[in-house]
Amino acid sequence: MSTSAPLPPYVDHGAGLVAVAWVEASLGLLVLGARLYTRTRIVRKVGWDDWTMIFATILAIVVSAVVTMEVRYGVGKHAAHIPPPDLIKAVEWIWISAPFSTMSACFGKISIALLILRMINRNKTYTIFLWTLIVLLFIINLLLTIITFAQCTPVTWLWDQLNPAAGYVGSCWDPNIQKNYGYFQGAFSAVSDLVLALFPILIIKDLKIEARLKLALCVVMGLGIIATVAAAVKTVQLKNLSTPDFTYNAIDLVYWYMTENWIIVIAACIPTLGPLYFILTGQRTAESFAASPSGRRSGGSSAKRLLGGWKLRSPIVRSHSTDVSHGSDGSSKFSRMEKGLNTGSTDSQTSTSWQSTSILRTTEVTVNGQDLPIHHP
Secondary structure (H helix, E strand, O other): OOOOOOOOOOOEOHHHHHHHHHHHHHHHHHHHHHHHHHHHHHOOOOOHHHHHHHHHHHHHHHHHHHHHHHHHOOEOEOHHHOOHHHHHHHHHHHHHHHHHHHHHHHHHHHHHHHHHHHHOOOOHHHHHHHHHHHHHHHHHHHHHHHHHHHOEEOOOHHHHOOOOOOOOOOEEOOHHHHHHHHHHHHHHHHHHHHHHHHHHHHHHOOOOOOHHHHHHHHHHHOOHHHHHHHHHHHHHHHHHHHOOOHHHHOHHHHHHHHHHHHHHHHHHHHHHHHHHHHHHOOOOOHHHHHOOHHHOOOOOOHHHHHHOOOOOOOOOOOOOEEEEEEOOOOOEEEEEEEOOOOOOOOOOOOOOOOOOOOOOEEEEEEEOOOOOOOOOO
């Protein structure tokens, strides 16, 4: 006498998947909106890193929408509780989500690399390394997308092989090809997340800013480490797609590939919000950023390009301004200033200055005596 295996208990994690999908999407869109406002209305300069991040976000939104469709057809439940037609549709939507998730993470990382390229100042080694990483990211992730949909002929056989009424028989490659390449891509994805999270430290450590601010920037730029964890967990969870109860066992995989996409978006946008932070806290005005080198197409130091207005430790001086300082020994000091920020004073002198942007050169002349003619070149 044969007996069938008992059904697993009815469990539905679909609502949780949908909630996470759209909460993460809302947070990501909020931070991206703040980034675009900062770049278009405050700094007034939009770069390729912004455009690639917009594209990555669009793809991530598509992933959230596709996950919603997956849940509609049963993802989050045990396969035994899903009607066969719905199970086939669930598999179809899982495959459809794959390229959008892969390329969203890819373009998000490319955006981060392009942002870092804007920080560095003619460093050939760093530039070559980052462009090599960008090319590898694009090729490796694009190949995964191609392999995913090229492994079966026709492509609909990816999900129709579960459909007894399909009316045709397709063919597929050895499934180990796609699986092994998926593991390779996942490992590379985790490593690239870690590299992009730690790479800015090489730049930040050389900036002449307060140690407290330097630490804060390292933490902000290092948020991508969370994406490293997400990519690693996602790679480990890939094996669950090949189990009979994949609609239930793949729950963690879905959570983590959504989280990786949105963590990349959020981690890449937060470092660009420096100008908005200073305006909201009343430390600077929008006009001061619009007039600064970081708001023009060229010019400005790597620190300004990185920080978008974070304060440097040493105050500096304004373009075409002249400071008159009286020393304690009775001498007068006249300084011709070109393109700077603002001056300070020392214990032995007081100075009058104006405020502006970045420093190029200071020519300083000290004159001893009184009532001597003053000439500015």
